[in-house]
Amino acid sequence: MKFGIEFVPNEPITKLSYYVKLAEDNGFEYCWITDHYNNRNVYMALTAIAAATNKIKIGPGVTNPYVRSPAVTASAMITLDEVSTGRAVLGIGPGDKATFDALGIEWTKPVSTIKKAIADMKALMDGERLEEGAVLAIKPSTKIPIYMGAQGPKMLETAGMISDGVLINASNPKDFEAAVPLIRKGAEAAGRSMDEVDVAAYACMSVDKNADKAKGAASPVVAFIAAGSPPMVLERHGIDQEKVATISAALKKGDFGTAFGTVDDTMLEAFSLYGTPDEVVEKIAALGKMGVTQIVAGSPIGPNKDTSIKLIGKKVVPA
Numbered sequence: 001m002k003f004g005i006e007f008v009p010n011e012p013i014t015k016l017s018y019y020v021k022l023a024e025d026n027g028f029e030y031c032w033i034t035d036h037y038n039n040r041n042v043y044m045a046l047t048a049i050a051a052a053t054n055k056i057k058i059g060p061g062v063t064n065p066y067v068r069s070p071a072v073t074a075s076a077m078i079t080l081d082e083v084s085t086g087r088a089v090l091g092i093g094p095g096d097k098a099t100f101d102a103l104g105i106e107w108t109k110p111v112s113t114i115k116k117a118i119a120d121m122k123a124l125m126d127g128e129r130l131e132e133g134a135v136l137a138i139k140p141s142t143k144i145p146i147y148m149g150a151q152g153p154k155m156l157e158t159a160g161m162i163s164d165g166v167l168i169n170a171s172n173p174k175d176f177e178a179a180v181p182l183i184r185k186g187a188e189a190a191g192r193s194m195d196e197v198d199v200a201a202y203a204c205m206s207v208d209k210n211a212d213k214a215k216g217a218a219s220p221v222v223a224f225i226a227a228g229s230p231p232m233v234l235e236r237h238g239i240d241q242e243k244v245a246t247i248s249a250a251l252k253k254g255d256f257g258t259a260f261g262t263v264d265d266t267m268l269e270a271f272s273l274y275g276t277p278d279e280v281v282e283k284i285a286a287l288g289k290m291g292v293t294q295i296v297a298g299s300p301i302g303p304n305k306d307t308s309i310k311l312i313g314k315k316v317v318p319a
């Protein structure tokens with residue numbers, strides 16, 4: 001099992017670089033930086049992180065083909081490959097409607113758009129010229145792996161067909177029971193084997209020696225995940241939809257006490273990997289049985305990031 005870690009660039013980049021270096025020193029192999037227009041710029045964050053580290057693979061987790069053209073993303077990735085001496089990895093997904101509405105960007109045909117974007121980036125990084133005329137003056141030192149952020153069935157199948165890995169926002173074996181066959185279907189349709197696709201559980205993780213403290217830190221993130229999950233996912237996990245409606249309403253009003261207080265154990269099991277190191281090791285083993293090959297420790301990581309990164313490095317990664 002590979003281990004990655006996710007950071008949202010909503011803290012000073014110096015702090016982010018410190019955390020990524022700490023993760024590198026504790027055995028994490030991948031660092032994924034989220035890409036939302038309202039946070040710090042993902043590529044500037046990654047450049048600083050490249051300077052602060054020397055082994056961990058780094059990249060956007062995930063960007064999208066709407067806010068930057070594939071040629072601009074390819075150029076940024078080749079530059080990241082150079083400044084990180086060959087450690088760049090690309091995570092790209094369809095983005096979300098709310099973001100594009102706020103930016104006044106038309107969000108059309110996400111599956112076709114992602115397919116074309118990835119094909120164009122592969123061609124550009126191979127030094128080819130696109131139909132539209134775009135061609136790059138630079139090339140990467142190595143083949144840059146392209147992962148897709150995906151949840152929906154068509155997106156998962158597409159990821160199986162064309163990507164080196166899939167970053168799935170999920171923490172529970174039931175989600176992978178549904179997702180892995182779709183990825184496999186896409187891989188087989190493209191004449192590929194599943195071994196060529198790194199299946200990553202991009203999970204809300206919260207690890208602490210004290211299980212209750214780990215649970216307390218996970219609840220706020222789980223509240224947002226529950227509120228944003230489609231009914232099909234809530235049913236899959238047997239989650240009380242009345243409670244989710246209460247959470248959504250409370251979040252809208254900014255009543256975080258009610259929202260976080262309404263999160264129950266079913267939601268926590270469904271949408272997070274939380275608990276003591278031993279408990280989390282068991283949950284990761286269950287994900288491995290479902291075909292997961294990378295665990296990405298996503299927010300909050302634990303009640304105290306420093307302590308939890310070290311604890312995961314000592315007790316979870318080597319297990």
Ligand SMILES: C[C@H](OP(=O)(O)OC[C@@H](O)[C@@H](O)[C@@H](O)Cn1c2nc(=O)[nH]c(=O)c-2cc2ccc(O)cc21)C(=O)N[C@@H](CCC(=O)N[C@@H](CCC(=O)O)C(=O)O)C(=O)O
Pocket residue numbers: 033034035036061062063064093094095096099108109110111112113149150151152153154155156167168169202
């Ligand atoms: C578009 C959407 O795909 P999805 O995979 O479910 O999208 C949900 C998320 O993956 C997507 O919003 C990501 O960008 C969210 N996301 C992030 N989004 C961000 O903006 N920033 C991030 O940093 C970020 C990180 C991230 C990490 C992991 C992860 O899994 C997702 C992440 C969907 O609805 N897909 C459906 C429908 C597809 C569809 O729209 N089909 C159309 C058109 C078909 C065509 O395009 O040809 C149709 O049927 O008409 C499906 O896959 O079946």
